[in-house]
Amino acid sequence: MKKLVIVGCGQLAGIVSDAIVSGILPDYDLVGVYSRTTAKAERLAGKMDQHGKVCKVCTSMEELLALKPDYLVEAASPAAMKEFALPALKNGTSVVTLSIGALADEKFREEVISTAKANNTRVHIVSGATGGFDVLRTAFLMGNATATFFNEKSPYALRGTPVYENSLLTEKKVVFTGNAKEAIDLFPTRVNVAVAASLASVGPEKMQFAMQSTPGFVGDTQRVEIKNDQVHAVVDVYSATPAIAGWSVVNTLLNITSPLVF
Numbered sequence: 339m340k341k342l343v344i345v346g347c348g349q350l351a352g353i354v355s356d357a358i359v360s361g362i363l364p365d366y367d368l369v370g371v372y373s374r375t376t377a378k379a380e381r382l383a384g385k386m387d388q389h390g391k392v393c394k395v396c397t398s399m400e401e402l403l404a405l406k407p408d409y410l411v412e413a414a415s416p417a418a419m420k421e422f423a424l425p426a427l428k429n430g431t432s433v434v435t436l437s438i439g440a441l442a443d444e445k446f447r448e449e450v451i452s453t454a455k456a457n458n459t460r461v462h463i464v465s466g467a468t469g470g471f472d473v474l475r476t477a478f479l480m481g482n483a484t485a486t487f488f489n490e491k492s493p494y495a496l497r498g499t500p501v502y503e504n505s506l507l508t509e510k511k512v513v514f515t516g517n518a519k520e521a522i523d524l525f526p527t528r529v530n531v532a533v534a535a536s537l538a539s540v541g542p543e544k545m546q547f548a549m550q551s552t553p554g555f556v557g558d559t560q561r562v563e564i565k566n567d568q569v570h571a572v573v574d575v576y577s578a579t580p581a582i583a584g585w586s587v588v589n590t591l592l593n594i595t596s597p598l599v600f
């Protein structure tokens with residue numbers, strides 16, 4: 339059995355713990371959870387307890403890492419990923435991350451890579467709200483590739499960001515264009531998906547990114563397009579809720595222990 343812990347006990351972490359309870363991840367024991375608001379970690383551990391599974395509520399990362407987990411699911415934020423990835427990797431704990439935006443910072447990414455190598459650990463980048471990383475990477479490896487990312491959202495999903503204005507409630511507008519690095523700098527918790535697709539292909543600075551706000555739109559469209567001399571691939575994913583991202587963690591955890599790897 340692999341020892342698993344979760345950092346960040348919100349919506350997406352709940353999908354992973356539900357998958358454990360329902361038996362979809364038989365190779366993992368969820369041994370501990372940690373969240374900024376301890377009550378949320380307690381709620382998740384309480385659910386495990388109701389199903390006869392012992393899961394420790396930790397009140398610090400040190401306490402969580404002392405459990406010597408094999409894998410840590412990061413479902414908190416890019417800032418948390420920046421804080422916890424290196425200590426986890428040095429602890430012998432591989433990281434499965436949803437907050438891939440943290441890796442848009444090249445210096446941090448290089449530190450993560452060298453720390454993982456030195457400690458025989460890995461960082462697994464989940465497909466999140468998009469996918470097709472195999473085809474993106476393959477098309478990139480063939481050479482001469484360009485890639486673009488388009489995200490469509492409801493204006494309500496942009497409240498609290500610098501691009502929000504009331505007129506978005508009635509007018510369709512492209513609210514941001516730039517590259518994936520600039521996008522994650524402006525929307526630190528909303529475009530991890532674009533950074534992930536860029537890391538699988540042309541990189542955060544070369545991935546052209548556009549975000550459109552559409553009145554009345556529900557959910558998200560994420561459309562990645564890559565072209566090289568021979569290939570034109572489009573990965574176009576609509577999701578009504580972010581649940582697909584939580585399920586992509588489940589998929590990655592399955593792949594880690596499965597004899598057949600997708």
Ligand SMILES: NC(=O)C1=CN([C@@H]2O[C@H](COP(=O)(O)OP(=O)(O)OC[C@H]3O[C@@H](n4cnc5c(N)ncnc54)[C@H](OP(=O)(O)O)[C@@H]3O)[C@@H](O)[C@H]2O)C=CC1
Nearest residue numbers: 346348349350374375413414415418436466467527531583
């Ligand atoms: N790759 C992808 O395609 C996608 C990635 N994401 C990313 O996944 C992550 C989780 O999303 P989601 O579950 O919806 O978010 P939620 O806000 O529902 O849950 C995040 C939880 O993490 C906790 N948290 C935040 N910072 C820290 C920290 N430094 N230390 C410990 N706990 C922390 C929060 O605490 P508190 O309750 O105190 O706020 C909250 O309970 C986010 O980074 C999000 O941007 C989301 C969708 C798609």
Ligand SMILES: O=C([O-])CC(=O)C(=O)O
Nearest residue numbers: 467527528529530531558
């Ligand atoms: O729902 C989205 O737009 C995806 C998301 O939050 C992210 O990538 O961080």
